[in-house]
Amino acid sequence: MATDRVRVRFAPSPTGYVHVGNARTALFNWLFARRHKGDFILRIEDTDVARSEARYETQLIADLRWFGLDWDEGPDIGGPFAPYRQSERHKLHRRHALDLIDRGLAYFCFCTPEELEAEREAALKAGNQPKYSGRCRTRPREEAARKVAEGQPASVRLRIREAEFAWDDLVHGSTGFSSEVIGDFILLRSDGNPAYNFAVVVDDEAMQITHVIRGDDHISNTPRQLAVYRAFGWTPPRFAHLSTILGTDRTRLSKRHGATSLENFREMGILPEALTNYLALLGWSASDGVSEIFSLENLVEEFSLDRITKSPAIFDQEKLNWLNRHYMKEASLRRLAELAIPALEEAGYLSVPASEAVLAWLERVVDAVLKNLDYLRQLPQAAKVIFEYDARILAENSDTWTEINEPGAREVLGHFVPLALDAAAAEGGLTYARFREITKEVQRQTGKKGRELFHPIRVALTGAASGPELEKLIPIFEEGSKLALGRPVKGVGQRLRDFAALPAFAGVKEA
């Protein structure tokens, strides 16, 4: 390591989505860098061009920024060790591979895929570790060079010597493999592109990476990489291997488990601070063993690699929801209202762009239903009582319908509806204060109070047996009815007229 300064990197393949496992790896790298006032580097591993498209990289960067991370060096911002795309570093990889051949530490291999496959199957059948036999290992260098010059396709393999490959893992402690299980693996493919285990090492060394924090699926790759470091005489970085994130069925979390990518969570309306907090808690805990709510800033202060768990963790959407509810309560209503717009538009409730008046009204809507939400995507559903009122549908809902047809309920409505209708007509709407005066009057006339009084009124007004407080809903109805929305919101007067028009309540207005 050429520097004492902590330098870590996140090196994803741009595949079109950022899996939460990768997001957590990125987060832990970032936290470690920030904790030690070091550098966090973004490097794109795009050697496999079939899977890499420019737009994937753009999306990857956007997703990571949304997630709350920033980096000191990367493909979008450059830096002293550019380029930061693996595909643009292939010349360097080739030069290093050839250098190893010159020094007799690597060699050209002319075996065909068919030959290798046959070898592999034979080894497997014999119950042996299926590793490369070393057939091309002893070919004289001149002969190999001649074949290459003739244009024969050749890969480059590392000459593995008998050795133990051990390291002190920052998460797992001392870990090691015998060279028996490795075999002379590929450095450079016959198409000239580097293999992953070679390219990462060359790039990490060139970028002076001091700590490699990555998923534990790379544990078995580590001895190969150590072999490369050893061949070059480089000092390897420290390694920290993070456990896998599993789905509820204990298999590796994948797309079929539902929301698993940053994009998924953003679309759901999960707040990034909730997701970083949750992911930090998945496999890491604070030193007091109790604290769970952490902003990114607090996480930077508290984070340490030695408090990372070794065992795999199952992703729990419920706990993420809990954190998201927590952070939604902390967020400004304006921010939440803006985040809810796409879902509301999709539901046909809103037309964009939303005016300032609509946004201000939306804040009240968010405020009214927030307690019922796990994430913002659920807002249209939770706000249905505001946007959709249909007295006829109410009449088809047997439970609710039966309730308000009880004699007591009919009595309450018989008094309430005409009073409220008159007030709304006379005053051009109904304030909550006025609404309360009317309910008090109804209470005097009927002797009903509490649930007996309010439940029928709620049903008549909202069409539903449950929902936000009427204190919040009534002003929302009234103000909403004055706004130009994707779907007109009915005011109190309109709702009661619709209700009174139901045949079953035909007499209610005159009662």
Next chain:
RNA sequence: GGCGCUAUCGUCUAGGGGUUAGGACGUGAGAUUCUCAAUCUCAAAACCCGGGUUCGAUUCCCGGUAGCGCUACCA
């Protein structure tokens, strides 16, 4: 098949040779409210199995089992 990693409530975890094994999510009950929710209170819920070491193991060691990963000219 070989190699490796892992194992505390349903889930995320704390802890550690002697503890009433702690917290959180979720669940259940109660309180409160016009309802749902939110909130508050309470409750149920765990050391994978078998050996060893030890006066004593959930904790340390070994084995088993299970889960996961790697075993590529994928990354």
